Amino acid sequence: MTARARSRLAWVVVACAAVLSSCASQQGGSLAAPGSASPRTRVLGSGPRVLLAQVLLPPGARFTLPTSVCQEVFVYVRHGAAELDGGRVLLPGRAVRFGLEGAAVGNGSSRDTELYLVVSRSVARRFGPDATLDMQLAPSDPACGESAGAAALSELGAQPFVHAGGELRVSLLLDGPGQGTRHASLTRLDASATAGVPLHEHEESAEVIFIEQGEGRMRVGDQLVAVRPGTFVYIPPHTPHSFSPSGNSPLQAVQVYAPGGPEQRFRVTAPAPTGSDPAQAGVGAEPTPGAGSAPGSGASAGTWQVPTEGADGAAGPVGAPGAGS
The missing domain is CATH 2.60.120.10 (Jelly Rolls)
Known part of the structure; x- marks a missing residue:
């Protein structure tokens, strides 16, 4: 396959800013009692292997999503506090990978909680175009390989x-x-x-x-x-x-x-350059x-670089002004 043909496979979505209150949203994934608050979800974008969504949990709301050997679910807390089954609370910046027991998160606080939801698929069971969140079923196929273990959290206090x-x-x-x-x-x-x-x-x-x-x-x-x-x-x-x-x-x-x-x-x-401060080695x-x-x-x-004006290989604007979408 040529590079030109491969580039046609790129999925590019320009969405509105990530504020659910100002964008259309869908209801779903709630196991809350009748009359209680329900979560609101919005798909931010998707491709064959990954769907990214935003979830807004009002106080008292609960969100669930199935997992399977073919479908892995991550939740990242952006604002507020999220509560896992068992009472463990995740504050902003923490993330969790759910196991085969399924994804479940609630908001036991008095303020709204905002989450990012990442749903990833095995290459054997990809998402189709215009994918949506399926709150009831997760694909299953022996070709997807082994399942992940029990839920695991991002490291607390880990430095970048x-x-x-x-x-x-x-x-x-x-x-x-x-x-x-x-x-x-x-x-x-x-x-x-x-x-x-x-x-x-x-x-x-x-x-x-x-x-x-x-x-x-x-x-x-x-x-x-x-x-x-x-x-x-x-x-x-x-x-x-x-x-x-x-x-x-x-x-x-x-x-x-x-x-x-x-x-x-x-x-x-x-390794640190010769003559550099040993205290800065690797930093x-x-x-x-x-x-x-x-x-x-x-x-x-690929590696990150910082453009320097006039330097060879500096990362300047790509393409003519106004190009892109």
Whole structure:
């Protein structure tokens, strides 16, 4: 398949800003008693391997979603507090991977709770176009392989990995080595207003980027995409892609790899340059290409860079002004 043909597979959705109260929403997934508050959900975007949705839980509301050997469900708490079965409370910034018992989360507080919901599928049972949340059934197929274990939480108080001279901070929330994920990984990216990503691709994994803050342009195959808060980008495997920042505001984004693997490169830091402060060894360094054995951790995985005016290879605007969508 040619690069041009592959680029046609890229799913790019530009959505409104992630505020449910100002956008149309659907009801569903509630097991609350009659007359009690119900959750509201909105699909932010989807591709063959990943669906990303926003869930708003009013006080007293409860949300459930089935899981299976083919369907893995993550929940990330964006605002408020979420309560798991058994009474465990998750505060903003925490995430959970649910096991075969299904996903269930409630709001026992007096304030609204906002969640991101990530539903990832095995390559054997992909999502179709215009996918929606199925609150009743999850696909099952022996070809999907083994199931994940019991529910697992992101590490409490874990510090982000720092790269690109402090311009990029990566929080690995849910992945295979840490939480035993099977079909995807979940990462948060916080970057400066000038941090860009050179052209690269992932051999085995699709990538999802959802922009919360910041703007710029992404090249996805042959497409040029203007990204801003609320932009959802789905990048299939083997699709070259890059990011050039506008320089106007820092970047905050949610990143999903399906299957996981490429995110492991962020755990690897280059050795400190000769003569540098030993206390800073590995801090702010870019991942070392080729280090590690996880899929996507090789030289094709790409590294973050900070553009310098007039420097060779600086990440300037991609395409002509006004290009993209």
